[in-house]
Amino acid sequence: MGFRLKVEGPETIELGIENILTVEFSTDTPDDSNARSTDLGTSLRITGKILTAVDGEEADSTMKLAQWSLVPGESADCYRKATVDVISASQVVRQFHLPNAFIVDYTEDYGDEDGIGTFYLHMKQKKDKTPMVKFEGGFEE
Numbered sequence: 001m002g003f004r005l006k007v008e009g010p011e012t013i014e015l016g017i018e019n020i021l022t023v024e025f026s027t028d029t030p031d032d033s034n035a036r037s038t039d040l041g042t043s044l045r046i047t048g049k050i051l052t053a054v055d056g057e058e059a060d061s062t063m064k065l066a067q068w069s070l071v072p073g074e075s076a077d078c079y080r081k082a083t084v085d086v087i088s089a090s091q092v093v094r095q096f097h098l099p100n101a102f103i104v105d106y107t108e109d110y111g112d113e114d115g116i117g118t119f120y121l122h123m124k125q126k127k128d129k130t131p132m133v134k135f136e137g138g139f140e141e
Contacts (some may be wrong), residue, residue: 001086001087001088001093002016002017002020002088002117003016003017003020003022003023003046003084003085003086003087003089004016004017004020004084004085005019005020005082005083005084006016006078006082006083007064007065007068007082007083007101008065008080008081008082008083009043009077009079009080009081009105011064011069013064013065013068014046014061015060015061015062015065015111016125017050017087017102018049018051019050019051019060019062019098020046020047020048020124021047021048021106021118022046022047022048023044023045023046023084023086023096023114024043024044024069025042025044025047025084025094025096025135026043026045026088027040027041027042027043027044028040028041028042028043028058028122029041029052029057031107035089035095039127040127040130041124041125041127041130042098042124042125042130042133043122043124044082044084044085044096044101044121044122044123045096045120045122045123046120046121046123047118047119048062048118048119048121049069049116049117049118049119049123050062050108050110050116050118050119051116052116061116062108062119063122064089065103065106065119066106066108068103068106069103069106070108073102075111077131078102078103079100079101079102079126080100080101080102080122081097081098081101082096082097082098082101083095083096083097083111084096084100085141087141088111090140090141091116091138091139091140091141092136092137092138092140092141093137093138094135094136094141095134095136095137096123096133096134096135097133097134097135097136098123098124098133099125099129099132099133100125101120101123101124101125102123102124102126102127103121103123104122104124105120105121105123106119106120106121106122106124107119
C-alpha cells in the first residue's frame, strides 16, 4: 500500500510513496451530543519520512509543508486544496479531498540513527466548508 499527498495553493506540494508512512482520516462530532450533530469536523493525519536530496535530486516537499504551517490565520494562503490518495495494486482505494484544508499541527523529529527525519502533519477542513469534502475510491490510478 502506498500514499500520495498533493497540496495546491500559491505553490504545489507533492509527497509520494517514498515519503508517506501512514494516513488517518477522521470525522468528529461533539461527544456530548444525543443526536447527530451539525458540528462536524474532518481531519487528516499524515506521518512520513523527510528524505535527503542526494546526487543532484530535487529536495522533497517537506520544507514546503513546514513553511505552510507558519502561514498566519489572517492570510487566505493558510487554506489550501489537499488531496490524499491511498493506493493498493494500482487502484486508488480511497481518495480524500479537502478543498479548504489548514494545518492544525506540524512537527519534525530528527535522530542520529536513521539519517533521516520524520514529520507529522495534522490538517483539518475549514468547518463551514465541510460539505465540500470528497471521499471517493475504487478506481484506477
